[in-house]
Amino acid sequence: MEQLQRLPENARSFHANGKTYIIHESTTADGLEELEELKVRAATGNTAAALLAHMQKAYDLMNKGRLADAAVSMYNAIDSGEKIAEKRRHSQLLQLTIFARPLGHDVREWSEELANTWIDDWQKEGLDVADLFSKAGDCLMRFQLASLPSSLSISDLGNESEGEAGE
Numbered sequence: 337m338e339q340l341q342r343l344p345e346n347a348r349s350f351h352a353n354g355k356t357y358i359i360h361e362s363t364t365a366d367g368l369e370e371l372e373e374l375k376v377r378a379a380t381g382n383t384a385a386a387l388l389a390h391m392q393k394a395y396d397l398m399n400k401g402r403l404a405d406a407a408v409s410m411y412n413a414i415d416s417g418e419k420i421a422e423k424r425r426h427s428q429l430l431q432l433t434i435f436a437r438p439l440g441h442d443v444r445e446w447s448e449e450l451a452n453t454w455i456d457d458w459q460k461e462g463l464d465v466a467d468l469f470s471k472a473g474d475c476l477m478r479f480q481l482a483s484l485p486s487s488l489s490i491s492d493l494g495n496e497s498e499g500e501a502g503e
Contacts, residue, residue, distance in 0.1 A: 340464035343471070349439070353457035356439040359471050361478060363434050364444050371434050378427035380412050387416040424448075429455055429465065435472045 343350050349358050363371065381390065390413035397406035425448075433451035437443065441450075458465070 337462045339462075341462045342464050343467035347467075347471070350436075350463070352454075352461035352463055355457055357436050357454070357457075358439055359475075360435050360437065360443060361475050366444060367434050367446060370446050371431060374427045374431045374434075378431070381416045383416070383426070384420060387413055387420065390416055425452060425455055428469075432465070432468045432472045435475045436468060 347359065349356055351357070381387065390409050394406045394409035394413060397403075397409060430448060430451050433454050434446065436454070438454065438457075458468070
């Protein structure tokens with residue numbers, strides 16, 4: 337294969353390794369929880385650079401005598417190292433599988449094991465993951481915008497009596 341397989345800009349589905357994948361615009365409550373966990377995993381790092389950063393932070397914290405904080409950083413370094421040693425897929429790739437699933441798959445079911453088989457299909461097809469990130473990014477943006485009104489705190493809304501007092 338000399339070139340990556342690109343998805344059309346308006347694609348709502350694609351084929352990979354003989355299967356049809358549907359790009360879902362949303363997810364279930366369980367899917368949202370998985371997505372949030374994967375975001376945390378991505379933030380804590382599962383790359384060699386993240387491992388190095390955790391080790392450097394732990395070293396600095398130990399020099400400052402902040403042993404409890406250093407222990408947390410060492411734990412994160414160990415976690416990053418395990419992910420690398422196990423050759424676990426990057427959390428951002430796994431996030432894509434929340435939105436792109438095989439036709440006929442029960443959208444209420446997700447596991448890292450299933451997600452890995454789907455990513456294997458994409459790899460065999462030579463799909464450009466940038467296209468998938470773009471599609472999933474669109475879904476995430478819609479998701480975040482939809483949840484904005486319900487996530488405002490009371491202090492963000494202001495005090496109704498303040499507006500009445502100034503009139």
